[in-house]
Amino acid sequence: xxxxxxxxxxxxxxxxxxxxxxxxxxxxxxxxxxxxxxxxxxxxxxxxxxxxxxxxxxxxxxxxxxxxxxxxxxxxxxxxxxxxxxxxxxxxxxxxxxxxxxxxxxxxxxxxxxxxxxxxxxxxxxxxxxxxxxxxxxxxxxxxxxxxxxxxxxxxxxxxxxxxxxxxxxxxxxxxxxxxxxxxxxxxxxxxxxxxxxxxxxxxxxxxxxxxxxxxxxxxxxxxxxxxxxxxxxxxxxxxxxxxxxxxxxxxxxxxxxxxxxxxxxxxxxxxxxxxxxxxxxxxxxxxxxxxxxxxxxxxxxxxxxxxxxxxxxxxxxxxxxxxxxxxx
Numbered sequence: 001x002x003x004x005x006x007x008x009x010x011x012x013x014x015x016x017x018x019x020x021x022x023x024x025x026x027x028x029x030x031x032x033x034x035x036x037x038x039x040x041x042x043x044x045x046x047x048x049x050x051x052x053x054x055x056x057x058x059x060x061x062x063x064x065x066x067x068x069x070x071x072x073x074x075x076x077x078x079x080x081x082x083x084x085x086x087x088x089x090x091x092x093x094x095x096x097x098x099x100x101x102x103x104x105x106x107x108x109x110x111x112x113x114x115x116x117x118x119x120x121x122x123x124x125x126x127x128x129x130x131x132x133x134x135x136x137x138x139x140x141x142x143x144x145x146x147x148x149x150x151x152x153x154x155x156x157x158x159x160x161x162x163x164x165x166x167x168x169x170x171x172x173x174x175x176x177x178x179x180x181x182x183x184x185x186x187x188x189x190x191x192x193x194x195x196x197x198x199x200x201x202x203x204x205x206x207x208x209x210x211x212x213x214x215x216x217x218x219x220x221x222x223x224x225x226x227x228x229x230x231x232x233x234x235x236x237x238x239x240x241x242x243x244x245x246x247x248x249x250x251x252x253x254x255x256x257x258x259x260x261x262x263x264x265x266x267x268x269x270x271x272x273x274x275x276x277x278x279x280x281x282x283x284x285x286x287x288x289x290x291x292x293x294x295x296x297x298x299x300x301x302x303x304x305x306x307x308x309x310x311x312x313x314x315x316x317x318x319x320x321x322x323x324x325x326x327x328x329x
Contacts (some may be wrong), residue, residue: 039266044278046259051282054123056248057115057292063232064115068108068247070237072216074249079209082254090206096198097210102195104214109159110187111215112226121177123287124301127280129181131160131308134315136189139141141268146194149287152318156191156311163307166300204261208254278312280305301303 060067083089092100117126135157142149163176191211198207237245284305 004124005315006091006183026084032316038133039061039263041265042259043267046256046263047278048260050279051052051127051286053114053248053252054118054127054283055286056244056252057118057126057129058225058238058291060244060248062234062237062241063099063230064119065217065219065226065230066232066235066237067115067220070085070245071111071215071249071253072108072116072212072219074245075212075253076209076216079205079212080253083205083209086304088205090112090203092202092206092210096202099194100198100207101214101217103115103191104211104216105197105218105252106194106213107189107211108222110191111185114184116230117181117184119177120180121174123291124280125174126181126184127283127287128301128305128308129164129178130185130188131280131311132157132185133183133188134311135161137193138184138187140245141303145197153315157313158316159311160308163304163311166304166307168188172212195261196268199261204258207261210255212253236277240300281309281312 057067059065062070114126114130117129120214133156136154138150138157141147164182195211202210
């Protein structure tokens with residue numbers, strides 16, 4: 001904890017955190033002046049908040065299995081309170097409840113493997129691996145929804161995969177973490193596709209509650225097996241863990257999920273996933289500031305990140321052109 005503050009993140013102290021805020025505000029102003037829809041503002045705000053999840057995952061000392069279980073438990077409790085307080089509670093039909101529960105299972109697996117990637121590699125590598133989600137989405141969305149393959153999307157996804165390959169080739173010591181990260185990327189690609197269909201009929205907050213409740217039930221069943229395979233150093237969160245968990249739950253889960261789901265009403269799952277490739281950019285900058293991870297990375301790492309960023313920029317240019325022509329989904 002002391003090292004965290006020594007790295008220059010104390011409120012009021014000049015530090016490189018302002019660089020991240022500056023990038024974020026620039027992203028906002030670009031979207032506003034380009035005439036982008038409200039959905040893109042919400043999506044990019046959600047991405048920026050998501051950039052903190054890897055940092056918080058490393059600050060929380062819990063095993064990734066327990067971390068996800070506690071995150072799900074706290075989120076479900078908070079969402080339930082919000083739904084009751086705002087009188088938004090809705091009982092879903094059995095078929096919809098089952099569908100949302102299965103999506104929650106995918107989310108739980110995605111979170112466990114993502115935080116496992118952080119523990120077995122580092123925050124920067126885990127975030128970069130998520131960039132493979134664009135490639136997986138370009139393949140999975142046609143299979144799930146029946147839409148035609150968009151070859152431009154597949155090409156941009158492959159560009160991000162190339163970036164990950166460059167990083168993996170020069171960092172074999174991160175093998176286990178990268179495998180976890182690729183599995184996390186697959187989960188990240190799949191659940192927005194289902195969410196895009198569900199959010200048309202279910203309020204985002206209600207949808208999040210049912211999904212994460214399903215994820216919590218899944219973790220109750222799977223956690224003993226996971227802990228047998230990957231034992232935990234300790235089981236109960238410390239006070240510091242609880243503090244970081246609350247920040248993770250409120251800002252990076254409840255608020256971020258609602259903004260992401262709102263954006264999916266107007267944009268495609270592929271665009272959402274590829275835009276989420278900006279999460280590594282924000283997260284890596286934060287990891288460099290907080291944990292000084294740049295000391296452990298070679299130049300090839302930054303070459304790989306450059307390819308991933310290029311894929312994001314090219315997709316955003318495609319979407320901007322589609323928005324102007326009124327053809328964007």
